[in-house]
Amino acid sequence: MNSLLQVEDLRVTIPAGAARFTPVRGLSFALEKGETLCIVGESGCGKSLSSLALMGLLPKSAEHQAERLHFDGIDLSRLNERQMADLRGNRMSMIFQEPMTSLNPVYTIGDQLAEPLIRHRRAGRREARDHAVDLLEKVGITAAGRRMAQYPHQLSGGLRQRVMIAMSLMCSPELVIADEPTTALDVTIQAKILRQLKQLQSELGMAMIFITHDLGVVARIADKIAVMYAGRFVETGTARQLFSRPLHPYTKGLLSCLPVPGKTASGEPLGSIPGVVPAFIGESSSCGFSSRCPYAAPLCEREPDLTERGSSHACRCVLASAELDELRWEAA
Amino acid sequence: MEPAAAQIPLELKGVSKVYSVSRGYFKKDGQLHAVKKIDLKLKSGEVLGLVGESGCGKSTLAKLLLGLIAPSVGEVRVHGQSYASHDRIWISERIQPVFQDPHSSLNPRKSVREIVTAPLRVHKSGDPENWDKRVTETLDLVGLPRRLMDSYPSQMSGGQRQRVAIARALILRPRIVICDEPTSALDVSVQSQILNLLMDLRKELSLTYLVISHDLSVIEHIADRIAVMYLGRIVEEAPAREIFSRPRHPYTKALLESVLSPNPELGVPDVHLAGEFPNPLEPPTGCSFHPRCPMAQGDCSGTEPQERIEGEARIACMHYDSGGGQFMADAKP
Numbered sequence: 001m002n003s004l005l006q007v008e009d010l011r012v013t014i015p016a017g018a019a020r021f022t023p024v025r026g027l028s029f030a031l032e033k034g035e036t037l038c039i040v041g042e043s044g045c046g047k048s049l050s051s052l053a054l055m056g057l058l059p060k061s062a063e064h065q066a067e068r069l070h071f072d073g074i075d076l077s078r079l080n081e082r083q084m085a086d087l088r089g090n091r092m093s094m095i096f097q098e099p100m101t102s103l104n105p106v107y108t109i110g111d112q113l114a115e116p117l118i119r120h121r122r123a124g125r126r127e128a129r130d131h132a133v134d135l136l137e138k139v140g141i142t143a144a145g146r147r148m149a150q151y152p153h154q155l156s157g158g159l160r161q162r163v164m165i166a167m168s169l170m171c172s173p174e175l176v177i178a179d180e181p182t183t184a185l186d187v188t189i190q191a192k193i194l195r196q197l198k199q200l201q202s203e204l205g206m207a208m209i210f211i212t213h214d215l216g217v218v219a220r221i222a223d224k225i226a227v228m229y230a231g232r233f234v235e236t237g238t239a240r241q242l243f244s245r246p247l248h249p250y251t252k253g254l255l256s257c258l259p260v261p262g263k264t265a266s267g268e269p270l271g272s273i274p275g276v277v278p279a280f281i282g283e284s285s286s287c288g289f290s291s292r293c294p295y296a297a298p299l300c301e302r303e304p305d306l307t308e309r310g311s312s313h314a315c316r317c318v319l320a321s322a323e324l325d326e327l328r329w330e331a332a
Numbered sequence: 333m334e335p336a337a338a339q340i341p342l343e344l345k346g347v348s349k350v351y352s353v354s355r356g357y358f359k360k361d362g363q364l365h366a367v368k369k370i371d372l373k374l375k376s377g378e379v380l381g382l383v384g385e386s387g388c389g390k391s392t393l394a395k396l397l398l399g400l401i402a403p404s405v406g407e408v409r410v411h412g413q414s415y416a417s418h419d420r421i422w423i424s425e426r427i428q429p430v431f432q433d434p435h436s437s438l439n440p441r442k443s444v445r446e447i448v449t450a451p452l453r454v455h456k457s458g459d460p461e462n463w464d465k466r467v468t469e470t471l472d473l474v475g476l477p478r479r480l481m482d483s484y485p486s487q488m489s490g491g492q493r494q495r496v497a498i499a500r501a502l503i504l505r506p507r508i509v510i511c512d513e514p515t516s517a518l519d520v521s522v523q524s525q526i527l528n529l530l531m532d533l534r535k536e537l538s539l540t541y542l543v544i545s546h547d548l549s550v551i552e553h554i555a556d557r558i559a560v561m562y563l564g565r566i567v568e569e570a571p572a573r574e575i576f577s578r579p580r581h582p583y584t585k586a587l588l589e590s591v592l593s594p595n596p597e598l599g600v601p602d603v604h605l606a607g608e609f610p611n612p613l614e615p616p617t618g619c620s621f622h623p624r625c626p627m628a629q630g631d632c633s634g635t636e637p638q639e640r641i642e643g644e645a646r647i648a649c650m651h652y653d654s655g656g657g658q659f660m661a662d663a664k665p
Contacts, residue, residue: 190590192605195603198600215520242596243594244596258520258549259554261591270528
């Protein structure tokens with residue numbers, strides 16, 4: 001059986017005068033129905049650009065190429081803008097990080113929610129409205145009928161984000177891409193929204209790509225995880241594999257940086273990764289992480305491939321599995 | 333034993349701040365109690381963590397402590413002396429802020445040298461000949477390479493900018509630093525660098541911190557004592573270890589349930605908290621938390637809870653259970 005989403009060697013390039021930036025440099029993955037893939041990485045690693053590329057929403061200045069970009073057997077790279085628009089918001093949809101900037105301030109919540117159903121399914125106003133109220137209740141909004149007549153500015157941040165989620169689910173998509181959907185929210189609301197999202201996901205059987213930098217969120221919702229650094233996946237695996245047996249030095253470093261109540265000793269220094277995420281990503285042959293890696297060796301001049309290190313666990317590092325297992329994160 | 337007033341670096345006594353909010357031309361202005369009857373003491377050399385959701389009054393509290401706004405009722409004291417009898421210059425020598433977003437808290441048109449020198453100039457502190465030396469010393473202290481002296485904020489990373497903000501706060505050698513979400517705008521790997529730096533500086537300069545954050549994992553890591561705020565009030569205050577091992581107030585418990593530790597064996601928690609954050613212009617009667625509280629009883633909507641003291645902890649709840657973990661067991665269906 002074919003996977004719902006198949007991506008091979010996805011690249012995003014931004015021409016800048018004579019030079020070219022390559023913020024996304026060859027991502028490959030497959031996503032099954034109902035599965036959650038979390039893409040983790042720090043700012044500037046290319047995680048948002050990859051998701052925009054999948055949705056065909058890259059800004060005009062950027063281009064994407066891929067060996068293969070198949071959604072349920074459809075070759076996305078051969079669709080024209082109109083055909084892509086038929087898919088978007090319909091069979092695949094997106095939840096953005098900033099609900100204030102991605103909702104239209106001059107339309108009511110009800111109008112915006114109904115639009116995808118009317119556009120894609122030719123639903124009548126009444127039908128679309130009923131479905132919208134139903135979904136608002138499902139994402140935990142009380143007095144949904146009253147909310148339909150309100151404008152985005154009348155809602156709190158948490159409510160707006162729930163409206164965004166409801167909107168993305170209007171046409172019961174098979175794939176939802178969520179880009180940091182809970183980052184701007186308070187912790188109690190974050191937990192509630194994530195819980196509702198997971199519930200709806202299993203009800204509707206949809207696949208989800210969840211993009212975040214929050215490792216706590218990742219651990220709780222992911223089936224599969226891809227750790228991204230400087231435009232590439234450096235480690236992929238199941239949630240359990242990555243948290244209990246991280247292999248790549250970057251993954252190890254990230255985990256060592258996290259204060260964990262009850263685990264890290266209060267007041268003791270946390271681990272840290274020296275240096276900063278490289279701002280400029282051109283085509284280079286060396287390992288992108290070598291400048292910050294405490295184990296960098298002359299061998300790291302050549303970037304290795306993402307190689308299997310056990311079933312469904314892969315890592316992009318020149319060191320062998322056994323050596324990586326031995327490594328402790330020791331930053332200067 | 334009560335320490336002498338002068339030994340308490342910072343103290344809030346019955347502080348309230350009320351804003352008048354216009355509700356339209358024909359309506360009477362609304363009264364917004366941003367913070368309400370707050371008593372809080374910082375002990376010398378400790379880190380006090382302040383947690384709460386957006387809109388709970390954390391930032392108003394920070395502004396009061398910095399002397400940027402005056403309380404409507406009550407008194408703020410630093411080393412036993414009331415803010416009311418001193419000016420901003422006097423206050424800012426003793427207490428300095430580090431803000432959340434180093435992109436907007438640094439002037440983009442000024443170099444690092446100018447930014448970090450500014451407090452010395454404002455305070456006419458010492459001999460101007462020595463200013464450069466003092467700036468380099470402070471940059472060394474916060475781990476910024478000296479070659480960045482003449483760089484501008486736009487040329488630096490988020491972590492470096494936050495170090496500049498810390499250097500600016502420390503150049504006058506204040507005793508107290510108020511950190512308002514010091515790492516929220518930073519990446520994980522940079523967050524840990526800044527937290528480590530703050531902890532090192534605390535030892536080196538024997539600083540007292542008030543750290544405001546919504547991230548309980550961060551607070552747990554660095555704070556000695558934690559105060560939890562809800563709708564302008566402190567609902568619970570206790571040593572950090574106690575807050576995490578046996579939270580008493582139902583709101584504290586809900587906050588702790590929401591912490592997502594990186595454990596793939598656990599799913600997303602079911603937080604026992606009803607409804608939405610209330611409109612601060614029309615706060616609920618009685619205990620302001622009762623509409624969302626899983627343990628609310630009849631009298632909660634009528635009477636404001638009095639503060640109770642249990643050991644080193646203070647709790648503003650009538651029905652809290654001091655048994656700690658019991659709440660979790662009760663609440664399970």
